[in-house]
Structures are given as C-alpha cells and as structure tokens.
Amino acid sequence: MTIAPSLSRQQPVSSTHPGPLLKVEDLSIEFGPEGTAVRVVEGVSFSIDAGAAVGIVGESGSGKSMTSLAVMGLIPSPPGRIATGRILFEGVDLLGLPRSRMPEIRGRDIAMIFQEPMSSLNPVMTIGDQIGEAIKLHEKMGREERRQRIIELLKLVGIPDPERRLGAYPHQFSGGMRQRVMIAMAVACNPKLLIADEPTTALDVTIQAQVLELMHKIRRTLNTTILLISHDLGVIADICERVIVMYAGKVVEDADVKTIFRSPKHPYTRGLLQSIPRLKDENTRLYQIPGMVPLPGTIKQGCPFFPRCPDRIDKCARETPPLLEITSQQKAACWVSAGATS
Amino acid sequence: MNIAVTGDDLVVVRDVGKTFSEAGGLVFGRSQPSVRAVDGASFEVKRGETLALVGESGCGKSTLGRLLLRLIDASEGEIAIDGVDILRLSSNDMRQMRARVQMIFQDPYGSLSPRRSVAKIIAEPLEIFGLVQTRKQRRDRVAELMIQVGLSPTFMDRYPRQFSGGQRQRIGIARAIAVDPQFIVADEPVSALDVSVQAQIVNLMQDLQKSRGFSYLFIAHDLSVVRHIADRVAVMYLGRIVEIGPKKRIYDFPSHPYTQALLSAVPEPDPETRKSRIILKGDVPSPANVPTGCSFHTRCPIVQPVCRTERPPLVETASRHLAACHFAKPHPIPL
Ligand SMILES: Nc1ncnc2c1ncn2[C@@H]1O[C@H](COP(=O)(O)OP(=O)(O)OP(=O)(O)O)[C@@H](O)[C@H]1O
Ligand SMILES: Nc1ncnc2c1ncn2[C@@H]1O[C@H](COP(=O)(O)OP(=O)(O)OP(=O)(O)O)[C@@H](O)[C@H]1O
Ligand code: SF4
Ligand code: SF4
Ligand SMILES: [Mg+2]
Ligand SMILES: [Mg+2]
Numbered sequence: 144m145t146i147a148p149s150l151s152r153q154q155p156v157s158s159t160h161p162g163p164l165l166k167v168e169d170l171s172i173e174f175g176p177e178g179t180a181v182r183v184v185e186g187v188s189f190s191i192d193a194g195a196a197v198g199i200v201g202e203s204g205s206g207k208s209m210t211s212l213a214v215m216g217l218i219p220s221p222p223g224r225i226a227t228g229r230i231l232f233e234g235v236d237l238l239g240l241p242r243s244r245m246p247e248i249r250g251r252d253i254a255m256i257f258q259e260p261m262s263s264l265n266p267v268m269t270i271g272d273q274i275g276e277a278i279k280l281h282e283k284m285g286r287e288e289r290r291q292r293i294i295e296l297l298k299l300v301g302i303p304d305p306e307r308r309l310g311a312y313p314h315q316f317s318g319g320m321r322q323r324v325m326i327a328m329a330v331a332c333n334p335k336l337l338i339a340d341e342p343t344t345a346l347d348v349t350i351q352a353q354v355l356e357l358m359h360k361i362r363r364t365l366n367t368t369i370l371l372i373s374h375d376l377g378v379i380a381d382i383c384e385r386v387i388v389m390y391a392g393k394v395v396e397d398a399d400v401k402t403i404f405r406s407p408k409h410p411y412t413r414g415l416l417q418s419i420p421r422l423k424d425e426n427t428r429l430y431q432i433p434g435m436v437p438l439p440g441t442i443k444q445g446c447p448f449f450p451r452c453p454d455r456i457d458k459c460a461r462e463t464p465p466l467l468e469i470t471s472q473q474k475a476a477c478w479v480s481a482g483a484t485s
Numbered sequence: 486m487n488i489a490v491t492g493d494d495l496v497v498v499r500d501v502g503k504t505f506s507e508a509g510g511l512v513f514g515r516s517q518p519s520v521r522a523v524d525g526a527s528f529e530v531k532r533g534e535t536l537a538l539v540g541e542s543g544c545g546k547s548t549l550g551r552l553l554l555r556l557i558d559a560s561e562g563e564i565a566i567d568g569v570d571i572l573r574l575s576s577n578d579m580r581q582m583r584a585r586v587q588m589i590f591q592d593p594y595g596s597l598s599p600r601r602s603v604a605k606i607i608a609e610p611l612e613i614f615g616l617v618q619t620r621k622q623r624r625d626r627v628a629e630l631m632i633q634v635g636l637s638p639t640f641m642d643r644y645p646r647q648f649s650g651g652q653r654q655r656i657g658i659a660r661a662i663a664v665d666p667q668f669i670v671a672d673e674p675v676s677a678l679d680v681s682v683q684a685q686i687v688n689l690m691q692d693l694q695k696s697r698g699f700s701y702l703f704i705a706h707d708l709s710v711v712r713h714i715a716d717r718v719a720v721m722y723l724g725r726i727v728e729i730g731p732k733k734r735i736y737d738f739p740s741h742p743y744t745q746a747l748l749s750a751v752p753e754p755d756p757e758t759r760k761s762r763i764i765l766k767g768d769v770p771s772p773a774n775v776p777t778g779c780s781f782h783t784r785c786p787i788v789q790p791v792c793r794t795e796r797p798p799l800v801e802t803a804s805r806h807l808a809a810c811h812f813a814k815p816h817p818i819p820l
Binding site: 348351421432 | 652
C-alpha cells in the first residue's frame with residue numbers, strides 16, 4: 144500500500160546530525176535508597192545508527208526494560224535513579240535536558256511500544272480518540288484532517304474497516320489488534336526511533352507472525368529506526384541486523400546478528416544459543432546452562448557469569464571484563480574470548 | 486458402557502466435549518452465550534508416552550487437560566484411565582483415582598500457596614493419601630523428592646516467594662510426582678520460564694519420566710519445545726483436534742493447513758534461513774461463535790466452498806496420522 148505524504152513526512156528536529164542516532168554511554172541504573180541501592184543496569188554502552196534495527200536480548204531481570212525506559216526518560220523515580228552515564232539522541236544528552244523537555248521528545252522523536260497492550264490503553268476511550276490524542280500532543284491539525292490521519296494509521300497497521308473501527312473500545316479488540324493499535328499510536332507522529340519492548344511476547348504465534356510482518360512494513364515504509372527488546376532470539380533474528388546480549392545488568396556481547404549466530408564469543412551467548420529448542424532439531428536433550436542468573440547486586444566483583452561459566456579462569460573471579468572489541472563487527476565482555484589464559 | 490482398552494493405552498478419550506453455559510451466566514444483565522470449549526475429542530495416551538497438545542490461546546487445551554483429570558466435568562463423552570471410566574466414578578472412588586493422576590501448572594507463582602512452607606506443599610498429597618505417617622517419614626520423603634527434582638533439602642522450611650521461577654516449578658513437579666502417579670497433565674509447565682531455565686525443567690521432566698515410566702499430556706504453545714519432549718502431537722483449533730500423529734510426521738509432513746501455518750509462523754533463531762511464512766488472515770474466531778463447517782475456514786489459505794458447510798471429520802491420512810480437512814495433504818514446511 145502507499146503511504147499518504149502526511150505519514151512519510153520526516154520533520155527535522157535538530158540539524159542533521161552526523162553520528163549515530165542514539166548513543167548510550169556507561170549507563171547505570173539503581174534502585175533503593177542511596178548507600179544501599181542495588182544496581183540493576185551497570186555500565187551499559189551501545190549505539191544505534193539511523194535506519195538500523197537493533198535487538199536487545201537477555202533473560203528476565205537482565206535490565207532490558209530499564210535500559211529502554213531510561214532512553215524514554217521513564218525510570219520510576221523514586222525508587223529508581225540513573226547513577227551514571229549519558230544518553231545522546233542526535234548528539235544531545237537527554238539526561239542533561241530539564242525533565243520538562245522529555246514529553247516533547249517522547250512520541251515525536253522517540254516512541255515506545257510496551258509488552259502489555261491492554262494496560263497501556265485507556266479502557267474508557269475509543270481507539271480513534273486515543274490515537275488522536277497521540278497526534279494532538281505534537282501536531283496541530285483540524286478535526287477532519289486528524290480523522291483522516293487516524294484512518295490512515297489504522298490502515299497502515301492492518302485494522303480492517305478502519306472508518307467503523309475507530310469508534311470501538313479496547314476491550315472490543317483482540318490482543319493482536321490491540322498491539323496493532325499500540326503500534327499505530329507509537330508511529331502516529333512518525334518518530335525517528337521506535338522502541339518495542341517485547342511487542343509480541345503476549346501474542347499467539349500466528350498473530351505474532353502478523354505483528355512481525357507489520358514491523359517490517361513500518362521499517363520499509365516509514366524508515367523508522369528500531370530498538371527491539373525480546374527474550375526470543377527468533378524474533379530478534381527476524382527483525383534486526385544487530386543484537387546486544389545483556390546478562391545481569393551488563394552488556395556481554397554486541398555483534399551483527401549473523402556473527403552472533405555463527406560464532407558467538409561470550410560463553411553466556413553460546414550457552415543461550417545452545418539451550419534454545421529448535422523447530423528443526425530432533426535432538427531430544429537440551430543443553431542446559433548450570434546454575435541460575437544471579438540476583439541484582441549479589442555479584443560484587445569479577446565477571447557476573449563466573450559462577451556458571453564453563454571457560455572461567457582465575458582472573459575472572461577478580462576482575463570484571465569490560466566490553467572489548469574482538470573484531471570490528473563484534474564485542475564481548477570476556478577475558479578468555481579476548482585472549483587471556485590465566 | 487465399556488471402552489475397549491488395549492494393553493498399552495493408559496488414557497482413552499472418546500467424543501469428549503465441554504460446553505460452558507453457566508446457569509445464572511448473566512454479566513451486566515446480558516445473558517452470556519455458551520462457549521464450546523472442547524468438541525468431540527477422541528484420542529489415547531499410551532503408557533510411558535508424552536502426548537503434546539498444542540494450539541493458540543483459548544483453543545481449549547487447559548479445559549481438555551482438566552477434563553481428563555475430572556477437575557471439571559465433561560458435558561458428554563467417555564474418559565477411561567487404566568480401564569476405569571472416570572466419569573462414572575463416585576466422588577469417593579474418584580478421590581482414590583486422584584492418587585494416580587496429577588497436574589503441573591503453568592504459573593509457578595500462582596499455583597503454590599504462599600503461606601505454606603515447601604515441605605508442607607510437597608507433603609500435602611502424601612498426607613491426603615496416607616502415604617506418610619510420622620513427621621520423620623514425611624520429612625525424609627520430602628527430602629528425597631527435593632533431591633530428585635534438583636532442589637536442596639536444606640530449603641525445605643522456606644516459603645515459595647524465596648525461590649526463583651524455575652525453582653518454584655521444581656517444587657510443583659516434586660509435589661506432582663510425590664504420590665507416584667501414572668499420568669501427569671502438565672499445563673504449559675515451561676511457558677513462563679526463561680530459555681536457560683526452561684531447558685533445565687524440560688530435561689528434568691524427561692529424566693523423571695524415564696525413571697518412573699509415567700505418561701504426560703504436555704500442553705504447550707511453543708512448537709520448538711514440543712519437538713524436544715513429545716512422542717506424539719495433537720493440534721487443537723477452536724475446541725477441536727484438527728491433527729494428531731507421531732511427532733516426526735507432524736513436523737515433517739504436517740497435513741492440516743492450520744498445522745502448516747503454525748509451524749511456518751515460528752520465528753527461527755537463525756538469520757541465515759529467513760523462511761517464507763504462511764501469514765494467516767485475521768484473528769481466531771470466538772469459541773462462543775464457532776464458524777460453520779470447518780471451523781478454520783475463515784482463515785484457511787486454501788478454503789473451498791464445501792468447507793463452509795461441511796465439517797471435515799478427523800480421518801487417517803497415513804498410519805496413525807489423522808487430520809480433519811477435506812483437502813488434507815502432507816506438505817513439508819521448509820523449517
Ligand atoms: N521498582 C523496582 N525496585 C527494585 N528493583 C526493580 C524495580 N523495577 C525493576 N527492578 C529490578 O531491575 C532489574 C531489571 O529489570 P528489567 O525490567 O529491566 O528486566 P528485563 O530484562 O526487562 O526483564 P523481563 O524480561 O522480565 O522483562 C530486575 O532485577 C528487577 O527486579
Ligand atoms: N470456567 C469457564 N467458564 C466459561 N468459559 C470458560 C471457562 N474456562 C474456559 N472457558 C473458555 O473456554 C475456552 C477455552 O479455554 P482454555 O483455557 O481451555 O484455553 P487454552 O487453550 O488453555 O488457552 P491458553 O493458551 O490461553 O491457556 C476459552 O474461550 C475460555 O474463555
Ligand atoms: S570473563 Fe571468564 S567467567 Fe566471564 S565469561 Fe569470560 S571466561 Fe567466563
Ligand atoms: S477443510 Fe477446507 S477450510 Fe478446513 S482446513 Fe481443510 S481446506 Fe481449509
Ligand atoms: Mg522487560
Ligand atoms: Mg491454558
């Protein structure tokens with residue numbers, strides 16, 4: 144389908160910026176009273192070029208959502224707090240901006256889709272009005288023009304019969320349709336960066352396939368940069384070219400998707416890849432990483448993967464490995480992958 | 486009526502259906518339409534085998550699992566466990582039967598009572614069936630069970646909230662195997678777990694089955710997990726079993742268009758093989774309003790006029806491989 148000019152507009156916010164669209168530097172997030180606070184994200188750095196699709200993968204509690212909420216300026220505070228770091232969007236440090244500037248950036252420049260479509264939609268407001276509100280926040284236009292835009296957006300996300308459906312309430316939509324509405328709201332003002340936090344986790348596989356197809360279409364037609372968070376490497380492999388692996392609040396590997404699958408460098412990434420059941424795999428016994436993910440704040444020293452790592456050496460217990468460049472395409476936070484032997 | 490049981494069939498299910506139509510089912514003054522949650526289910530579970538039940542949300546998997554343990558009563562049909570027609574058992578006899586059938590739930594958080602210690606939780610079925618008499622016997626047996634599921638008995642007096650999701654699922658498994666059941670319905674036992682923990686639990690469930698010889702009805706929506714654990718697979722759509730067969734047949738030669746779509750929709754964790762997906766149109770219809778004829782006809786990519794009026798029966802398309810489609814055709818999906 145063709146996208147009306149109103150949707151494919153790309154309004155420059157700042158002057159064209161030469162570096163990456165988003166650059167996160169040494170981001171640490173902690174929870175709890177100062178002094179006894181627990182770091183749930185520590186020293187996270189990565190960057191995303193305009194037009195790219197990057198995934199963050201990691202197990203429950205590894206800090207994926209907190210990292211993305213920090214970019215949106217939505218860390219619940221208190222009890223949460225950004226302890227260190229910078230978040231550069233088009234070269235501007237979002238953490239340095241006064242809090243009052245964030246609502247202006249949210250939605251217009253950076254938008255987010257959340258995991259639970261039902262809890263993020265207002266149950267007593269029609270679908271059309273909710274998308275209208277998202278548009279009103281950032282753009283002035285007449286009633287009729289706005290109505291047309293809402294219809295266009297609903298068409299874009301594949302809601303059949305949008306003229307009639309815009310008067311419906313969220314509970315009248317299925318889970319998959321609600322997630323489409325969330326996507327429509329997120330792209331309503333054509334943001335440059337779309338953060339999708341587990342956008343398909345709550346959906347059935349055939350509906351997930353529809354939403355993944357829609358994400359591809361959004362990229363193709365609107366040229367949106369995507370940060371996709373998921374614990375499912377299959378979903379990430381489908382959408383993204385690059386993947387960031389998080390473990391216990393840290394980035395442990397960062398590489399293009401093909402490299403990660405072909406030659407993962409961090410022992411955790413390797414274990415993760417081996418423990419995923421595969422559709423084409425007949426092998427009945429699954430590889431299992433021994434032990435458990437450490438609770439935040441329990442590993443004070445050394446590599447966070449040390450207690451479970453099959454490759455560990457003495458150095459790993461003492462010193463925390465930084466994210467080191469292995470090749471220009473791949474970084475890993477592991478002493479052994481970086482060549483240490485003792 | 487007696488159900489013919491062959492030696493290796495542990496569970497035999499014939500034409501079982503369940504309609505939810507609550508008396509007094511008035512919500513906000515409107516009468517609720519009745520829901521046909523399970524319709525005409527017929528299959529067997531063999532001794533020592535794992536039959537996986539897959540399908541999308543709301544298709545009736547949990548309802549069918551609960552029917553087999555008579556946690557809810559069937560609207561019609563027959564269910565025999567080890568030759569005993571459980572739908573006709575008195576409540577007292579059913580209580581005895583419960584020692585032989587157990588359930589593991591999806592939500593390790595919600596299914597364990599938060600105010601009881603792990604020892605109490607695991608020991609409860611042992612006490613109900615009088616399998617332990619003294620406090621020492623009880624603690625010994627609990628310790629033994631905890632070791633079998635990979636938990637340290639030193640945690641016996643802790644409470645569920647002090648355990649991780651995977652550990653809580655182990656507690657649920659210890660409780661289920663405490664009475665030495667012959668049949669376990671596992672309702673999405675690993676769906677809420679992280680991949681690395683999921684692998685640990687799947688392996689544990691397989692090891693226990695090997696040493697104890699019980700059968701599983703393994704309810705899941707993740708077809709990749711099912712490929713690892715199942716011997717046979719049944720696919721449900723809107724309350725009906727639309728395909729059932731040996732695992733290898735289902736994955737290599739799925740014959741029902743819905744099974745083909747399900748398999749093709751799984752995103753493979755492999756960027757080199759971006760497969761062409763069958764994208765189904767629309768949503769799953771409401772089970773309160775099942776389409777006529779073949780209930781899949783509103784979404785089927787190869788629908789024909791006859792499908793709208795005539796319901797396809799579940800018939801054999803190859804040895805032990807059955808599909809309910811007028812145009813069933815084994816079709817390898819490039820996985
Ligand atoms: N309000 C809070 N107080 C204390 N700790 C918190 C709070 N919110 C989150 N955390 C902790 O922060 C850590 C990171 O959480 P986050 O939500 O980012 O994880 P995630 O990787 O998104 O996990 P999931 O896959 O489960 O969504 C977790 O250990 C969590 O327990
Ligand atoms: N007690 C009940 N009263 C009325 N309807 C019910 C009841 N239990 C289940 N249903 C309905 O029966 C249908 C099948 O539900 P069931 O829970 O068996 O599905 P499921 O396949 O297990 O789904 P999921 O994958 O979401 O767990 C659904 O439409 C559900 O709403
Ligand atoms: S640094 Fe050491 S413990 Fe950590 S992942 Fe590498 S080898 Fe394992
Ligand atoms: S009977 Fe018809 S509608 Fe049903 S699955 Fe077969 S081809 Fe499709
Ligand atoms: Mg999260
Ligand atoms: Mg269920």
